[in-house]
Amino acid sequence: MKPENQVPTLETCKKLQEAGIEIDAYFEWVIGNRGVLLLPEDWDGHYTNLYPAPTAQELLEVMPDEIKGNSLKIENSDGCFETTYYSYRSSNIEDKYYCNENLAEALAQMLLWLKEE
Numbered sequence: 500m501k502p503e504n505q506v507p508t509l510e511t512c513k514k515l516q517e518a519g520i521e522i523d524a525y526f527e528w529v530i531g532n533r534g535v536l537l538l539p540e541d542w543d544g545h546y547t548n549l550y551p552a553p554t555a556q557e558l559l560e561v562m563p564d565e566i567k568g569n570s571l572k573i574e575n576s577d578g579c580f581e582t583t584y585y586s587y588r589s590s591n592i593e594d595k596y597y598c599n600e601n602l603a604e605a606l607a608q609m610l611l612w613l614k615e616e
Contacts (some may be wrong), residue, residue, distance in 0.1 A: 501536050506552035507607035518614045524551035558606040582609045
């Protein structure tokens with residue numbers, strides 16, 4: 500699997516950084532004179548436009564397990580990873596969920612929504 504399919508998009512990673520969400524990520528999106536690259540965080544370069552690009556595992560490490568009695572639920576439905584906070588005793592929190600074929604993207608979108616709440 501390509502690394503680009505294991506991390507959120509550059510646009511989403513920019514939003515994570517702008518929202519002040521700090522994640523220790525193995526990959527970074529790098530914008531330079533060669534265009535946009537996805538590189539390991541320990542690469543040896545001198546760019547200033549760097550955006551941490553967390554994997555699904557790295558995002559799960561910072562996601563809350565539970566919010567107001569609702570547990571994090573991840574479901575793969577027809578190639579779309581759906582993320583939501585759910586309780587069998589009550590409804591979803593404002594019925595908010597994110598669905599994407601890239602699990603890291605769906606988790607990042609949910610994390611951004613949680614930051615706004």
